[in-house]
Amino acid sequence: MAVLHHGGTEPPDAEPLPEQSATARREQQSPAALPHQPPRALPGTPPARRSLNRLLALALLLAAGLLAVAHQIRPAPYGDHLTSGPPAHTARARGGVVEAYDGQTLRWRYARVGRRPLSVLPTRGQAITVWDDGLVTDTDGRSVRWHRALPAATDWLRARGGAGVLRPLGRGILAVVTPSRIAAYRTADGDLRWVLPARAGCAFRPERAVRHGHALLVAQPCADGAWTAQLVAVDDLGGIAPHRTPLGNERPGAGRPEHPRTEKALARPR
Template structure:
């Protein structure tokens, strides 16, 4: 019996990748030049760290979504509108609500966890609210976002006893400036971004009365009763968007030019 010689197939004569090595008609393992076994080992080693990183990213994203809103804000939009419409604002026991002036349908509701709105002021595209913890918020009149928050220092106790009547006032016809009145001070904020522009503290022995204030020809007149022995005797103070109105003051310059209303209050921020 003649035993045929063992014949090995040359790699360059088989498939483009070398093909199986045949010995006596039996196929052995294929040597694939593009995907060596070492790449598979590396892939197995890198897979667990990659899965761990992906899991960490997903956990961080979930934690971010579950994070409570700043200041406890909860803004719920009930009806979107494509064009600007008039709204009417009202305060309830726990919410500020905007309703369509024509249809009466609810447009949006703004609440804060555990807080109650005391007053609300509609100034052009701003819905400005005062809350029982002394926080002032500005919500877009279309309900898309709460624009800014400002805290009134030391006012929570007084608000709890007297409410928010007269605390929120505009200082100019265009509602570019907001006055917040408390017994201790008058603070003016720019409605566009909540920037504090100036403050006017009450003189020694005197206190402002927010409920006794009125507009007259672009001027806000605020009652300022003083004690009998107080060195200050004026009972009314007049302010506008530039500050307190007195003869010879230098204007703060919040969008105006000239010196028709010089300023004598405390400047917090110069015009930008």
């Protein structure tokens, strides 16, 4: 007689199911049930590369230090060497140095390496100097405000000196007279305002220039020419001539317009 089993259990003699592999059991588990595995550490930097990085960093620090030292010891532009001080009323050339004084008190000194001042013009607490290398400078004791080079004048300046070269024209304009030309600069910033070249066959004589009112009369001897061509008159606007167009010599925004009215002024009708 056959025996029936109740309760849903397998008969004792049933064959067991084959055992699942460990890989299959892991695949059947949910991700949350998987054990936490830390990320694998990357291999460290090789010792040779670490040494190279340190050498590069050291080289960069050394280069930065050398640049800083070079910045400190680099020569000043134009060879300037200024012992600064407050503005002074008078200035003069003494040997290879420009010295500025208030009474008997030395305020500042200005020199250029290997150069010699030929003539100094004090003006409004500043000193304008022409040097033996054809450079014109302006300093107020605190800084050298500007430098301007005179073309083709070095040999002549070294041979003849700077007598009469620096000529103030008024209204903040300076005339620099050399044999080949008269150049006018704005003293506030060294801006070139106008140039008057000598006539062909003629040459200016700065030591023979004289002031007459607002005009500067400059001798211009000519090898062959009328006497009227051997004298020129200039002021802050340039060569004096009838019906000339005035220049705006002030710095922009300094009060007067840069391009003033040029028409002829007429008297009011009576």
